[in-house]
Amino acid sequence: MIFSKDYVGYLARQTVKGLIEAKVIRTNNVGALVEPVNNGLLEELSLEDRINDEVRVILEAFQDDMLRSGASYPEMFKKVKNELARKYKAVL
Secondary structure, eight states: OOSOOOHHHHHHHHHHHHHHHTOOOOSSOOHHHHHHHHHHHHHTHHHHHHHHHEEEEEEHOOOHHHHTTTHHHHHHHHHHHHHHHTTTOOOO
């Protein structure tokens, strides 16, 4: 993930604060609202990391075939990552 968890927490607090100030949402308990926003942001921002891990596992399984055929690891990584992003309907 490109952001620290502390920064994501800050973003969640600022997002909730901005939504309250814009009168998009109303709440008496800001803390109860920040936690699910923080969790949602963390999940969404860590999606690319999980996809990258899955790509590595897939390519590791086909490592011998790739060596025999002379396939480029970075090129295959990009192709497999794009396929998984499409499968998970992720925007990276």
